[in-house]
Amino acid sequence: xxxxxxxxxxxxxxxxxxxxxxxxxxxxxxxxxxxxxxxxxxxxxxxxxxxxxxxxxxxxxxxxxxxxxxxxxxxxxxxxxxxxxxxxxxxxxxxxxxxxxxxxxxxxxxxxxxxxxxxxxxxxxxxxxxxxxxxxxxxxxxxxxxxxxxxxxxxxxxxxxxxxxxxxxxxxxxxxxxxxxxxxxxxxxxxx
Amino acid sequence: xxxxxxxxxxxxxxxxxxxxxxxxxxxxxxxxxxxxxxxxxxxxxxxxxxxxxxxxxxxxxxxxxxxxxxxxxxxxxxxxxxxxxxxxxxxxxxxxxxxxxxxxxxxxxxxxxxxxxxxxxxxxxxxxxxxxxxxxxxxxxxxxxxxxxxxxxxxxxxxxxxxxxxxxxxxxxxxxxxxxxxxxxxxxxxxxxxxxxxxxxxxxxxxxxxxxxxxxxxxxxxxxxxxxxxxxxxxxxxxxxxxxxxxxxxxxxxxxxxxxxxxxxxxxxxxxxxxxxxxxxxxxxxxxxxxxxxxxxxxxxxxxxxxxxxxxxxxxxxxxxxxxxxxxxxxxxxxxxxxxxxxxxxxxxxxxxxxxxxxxxxxxxxxxxxxxxxxxxxxxxxxxxxxxxxxxxxx
Numbered sequence: 001x002x003x004x005x006x007x008x009x010x011x012x013x014x015x016x017x018x019x020x021x022x023x024x025x026x027x028x029x030x031x032x033x034x035x036x037x038x039x040x041x042x043x044x045x046x047x048x049x050x051x052x053x054x055x056x057x058x059x060x061x062x063x064x065x066x067x068x069x070x071x072x073x074x075x076x077x078x079x080x081x082x083x084x085x086x087x088x089x090x091x092x093x094x095x096x097x098x099x100x101x102x103x104x105x106x107x108x109x110x111x112x113x114x115x116x117x118x119x120x121x122x123x124x125x126x127x128x129x130x131x132x133x134x135x136x137x138x139x140x141x142x143x144x145x146x147x148x149x150x151x152x153x154x155x156x157x158x159x160x161x162x163x164x165x166x167x168x169x170x171x172x173x174x175x176x177x178x179x180x181x182x183x184x185x186x187x188x189x190x191x192x
Numbered sequence: 193x194x195x196x197x198x199x200x201x202x203x204x205x206x207x208x209x210x211x212x213x214x215x216x217x218x219x220x221x222x223x224x225x226x227x228x229x230x231x232x233x234x235x236x237x238x239x240x241x242x243x244x245x246x247x248x249x250x251x252x253x254x255x256x257x258x259x260x261x262x263x264x265x266x267x268x269x270x271x272x273x274x275x276x277x278x279x280x281x282x283x284x285x286x287x288x289x290x291x292x293x294x295x296x297x298x299x300x301x302x303x304x305x306x307x308x309x310x311x312x313x314x315x316x317x318x319x320x321x322x323x324x325x326x327x328x329x330x331x332x333x334x335x336x337x338x339x340x341x342x343x344x345x346x347x348x349x350x351x352x353x354x355x356x357x358x359x360x361x362x363x364x365x366x367x368x369x370x371x372x373x374x375x376x377x378x379x380x381x382x383x384x385x386x387x388x389x390x391x392x393x394x395x396x397x398x399x400x401x402x403x404x405x406x407x408x409x410x411x412x413x414x415x416x417x418x419x420x421x422x423x424x425x426x427x428x429x430x431x432x433x434x435x436x437x438x439x440x441x442x443x444x445x446x447x448x449x450x451x452x453x454x455x456x457x458x459x460x461x462x463x464x465x466x467x468x469x470x471x472x473x474x475x476x477x478x479x480x481x482x483x484x485x486x487x488x489x490x491x492x493x494x495x496x497x498x499x500x501x502x503x504x505x506x507x508x509x510x511x512x513x514x515x516x517x518x519x520x521x522x523x524x525x526x527x528x529x530x531x532x533x534x535x536x537x538x539x540x541x542x543x544x545x546x547x548x549x550x551x552x553x554x555x556x557x558x559x560x561x562x563x564x565x566x567x568x569x570x571x572x573x574x575x576x577x578x579x580x581x582x583x584x585x586x587x
Contacts, residue, residue, distance in 0.1 A: 032242060033264060033583055034289035034370060037333075045352035078242060078263045081234055107283055110274065111267040132370050 015150075021066075022149040023054030025142075028065035028089070030082070032072025035099035035132040039071045042135035050135075053142050062088045067145070069138070070124075073101035073108060074115040086122045094149075096141050097124045100131045107131065227255065232571070234263045242582050243556070247563070247571065254571060257563035259556055264586040272546040277303050277377055277513050280543070285371040287550060288584040290333060291326035291527045293362065296375040299546075301457060302520040302535040303377045307513075313459075315379040315505040320459040321392075321496045322362065322374065324489045328399055329358040330527040331486040334579050335406045338479055341576035342419045347410055354402045357395045364388055377513055379506035389497050396490045403487050411480065420476035424562055424574035427473060434561070435554035438529025440578060443481040444473035450525035457524060462499065465492050475577035482579070514541055528552055528584060548587055552580035 031039060042048045043057045050057065059065045062085045074082060086095070097118050100106030105116035118124060125148065126141045233244035242263035248256045268287065272280050284299055285292040297319060304310060311319070336351015359369050365384055366372035374381050410416050426436065428444040441448060449467040451460045468484040470477035515537040523532030529551025536545040555578055563571055 034286055037289060038370065041352055041356070044348050045356055046349055047353070047356050073264065073266055075263060075265060077265070078234065081263075107286070108266045108271065111271055113265050113267045134369065 018150045018152060022146040025055050025067045025094075025146075026059045026065045027055045027057045028059055028062050028068040028085075029057055030068055030070050030072075030085075032070070032074065032078065033099075033101060035071035035102070038132045038135050039069060039098060039138060042138045045135070048135040048139060050139060050142065053139065053146070055142055062086075063090065065089050065093070067094045067096065069096045069098050070102045070118045070122075071098035071132075073106070074118045074121075075113050076115055077113070079115050079121050082118065083121045092152075094126075094145055095122055095124045096126045096128060096138075096145065098128045098138060098141070099133055100129065103127045103129065230568075234260075243575075243580075243585070245559070245563075245571070245575075247568075249568065252567050254563050254566050254568065257560055257571070259559050261553075261556070261585050264582040266583075266587065268548060268587045269546055272543055274542065276541045277515060277543070280546070281375055282371075282373050284548075285373055286583060287548065287587055288526060288528060288531070288552070288581045289370070290330040290581055291323075292368075292371045293322045293326040293366075293374065294524070294526045295531065296373070297323055297458065298522045298524045298531055299533045299535070300375045300377055301524075302522040302533050303513075303515055305520045305522065306515045306518050306535065306537055307377065307509075308516075309378050309507050309509060311379045311507055312504050313501045314383075314503045315507075317459050317496055317500050318365075318380055318384060318505065319375070320463075321493055321500075322365065322372070323458065324493050324496070325358055325362055325392075327489050327527040328486055328493075329355050329362070331482045331489070332358070332399065332402070334482055335403075335410070335479070335486070338576050338579075339410050339416070341572050342416055344410070344413070344416070347406065350402060350405065350409075354399055357398055361388070361392055361395055364391070376506065376509075378509035379504070383505050389500070392493065392497060396493055400487060400490050403483060403490075406483060411483065417476065419570075419573055420479060420577065421472075421474060423475045423570050424566065424577060425472070425474045426558065426562060430561065431473070431558065434558040436529070436558055437554060438525065438527070438551055439481045439485060440478055440529065440555055442467065442469045443477035445469055445471040450523060450530060454523060454525070457522070459496060463492055463495055465495075475573050478577040478579070512541065514539065515543070523549065526551055528579065528581060529555060550584045550587060552582075552584035553587075556580050556585055 029036070029039060029043070031037075042050045055067070062068070066089075068086065068089065070082065086093070095118075097103050101108065101114070102118045105111070105114055108114040109116060115121070126145055128137050128141045130137055228249045230247045230249055231244065232247055234242045244260040244263065246258045246260060247254050268283065271283060275283060281296050281300060284295050287295050332354040333351045336347040336349070336354075339345075339347030339351075362372055363369040365388055366374035366381075368374070426440065426444045428441070428446045431441050431444045432446060436444075437448075447467060447469050451465075452467055465488055468481050468488065470481050515535075517537055517539045519534070519536050521532060521534045523530055525531075530549065531551055532549040534547040534549070535543050538544040559575075559578075562574060566574065
């Protein structure tokens with residue numbers, strides 16, 4: 001795959017690889033709190049059935065996972081474990097932060113023991129709002145993530161660009177154009 | 193070892209398992225399997241969240257197990273000091289997230305007791321219905337998940353299917369699928385919507401049918417029986433000493449249910465229901481008791497629907513809720529066990545101090561005693577059958 005290493009994959013090949021990648025997402029479930037039950041409903045209940053979207057929710061270890069769903073309250077005691085398991089996942093890896101607690105602390109915004117947002121410790125691709133979000137909201141997040149993956153370049157420089165924290169723009173006809181990823185840092189004003 | 197004579201006594205199973213243990217111990221000595229420390233969790237499917245068990249093993253057997261809690265500690269008791277009373281009901285929903293409505297009830301009762309107001313009869317009845325519905329929603333999930341933990345995937349799907357039916361009802365009445373936040377001090381936010389009662393009757397029939405299905409699929413399954421019978425036995429006196437409550441204690445033969453034996457609350461004194469107990473105290477007994485209690489809850493909901501009184505759902509309360517000085521302790525029978533709130537008020541809009549007694553914390557405290565000497569696969573069974581919620585442990 002010399003071409004890919006150089007970041008110059010032909011377009012049809014990129015499309016094909018991304019297409020295969022987005023429909024075989026191995027999802028590591030990080031069930032923490034209430035949202036874990038809604039995630040369980042999205043995975044295991046016949047009404048929502050996330051597996052029809054090509055998400056396989058049973059990797060034996062984070063080392064086999066492409067995607068992690070942080071669902072629930074992240075406490076300061078839990079944060080090092082989250083960081084460590086995230087680092088064990090192979091690149092390219094994606095993170096969905098599910099629920100207000102994982103997004104920003106939620107109802108525990110003034111608690112002494114809660115981390116106010118999982119994005120303080122790992123980069124997040126999609127935020128799902130709600131307390132807890134309905135399973136449909138998680139399914140929507142998966143669909144958006146798949147659109148994002150389809151739009152990615154697979155060359156090394158593209159991936160590096162992604163992990164430098166630059167925003168990724170989804171250009172999908174089914175969803176409105178959305179800018180994902182961390183907000184761009186405000187450029188520093190040079191001191192004269 | 194020379195104790196290999198085949199017994200002819202009827203207690204053949206027990207004898208065989210004793211021999212198996214002896215053979216295992218000999219194997220461990222021969223192979224020199226020293227102590228091994230296994231970290232179960234904090235992220236492990238069997239721990240229902242973020243419980244961490246540090247297990248010391250000798251071969252396949254557990255020598256000592258030490259639960260490490262606090263991975264889900266969100267500081268409820270401190271947070272309640274900075275919230276007003278109506279805000280706290282939003283917060284304490286999320287302690288035991290499987291049965292959110294049942295969490296609100298004791299706190300609202302404590303506040304009502306201090307203010308000297310009482311919710312109207314219709315509100316009490318609707319509260320009881322919703323509490324029992326959340327009990328059903330919790331238990332059908334357990335009935336499925338317990339199968340999952342012993343290796344059967346199918347019951348989990350059935351559990352989630354029935355839970356969806358019940359959650360639909362709760363959402364129809366309260367607007368919230370998971371955390372209703374429907375209780376107000378002095379009553380309820382709204383009356384029941386039109387057509388809800390008849391729909392509830394239909395769903396209760398569905399739940400009864402699926403209880404039969406669980407009985408056929410799981411309780412009658414030979415593998416399930418051999419994985420749960422005689423595993424993780426809690427004697428009644430030891431369970432009481434550790435503060436185990438709820439169905440876990442009733443499965444050990446202790447006939448104690450706060451709905452019947454405690455201070456009368458909600459509409460339970462008007463109801464005719466049976467408290468189920470089982471004498472075995474093992475994992476199977478805990479499953480069986482919860483299965484019967486699900487059916488009993490269905491019967492209670494049907495009784496309540498029949499006797500639903502007319503009238504308002506909200507008492508007269510001041511616009512700004514200020515609770516007079518005083519202390520109140522209210523305990524109720526939550527799906528997971530005894531849940532109580534001790535509220536100290538100094539006359540402000542928020543409480544001075546709230547002490548929360550949650551069921552799972554005490555239920556889990558028996559684990560070091562209970563897990564000593566069991567096999568590693570049985571640890572998973574015992575954890576599943578104790579049925580705790582991490583938010584309820586750590587708060």
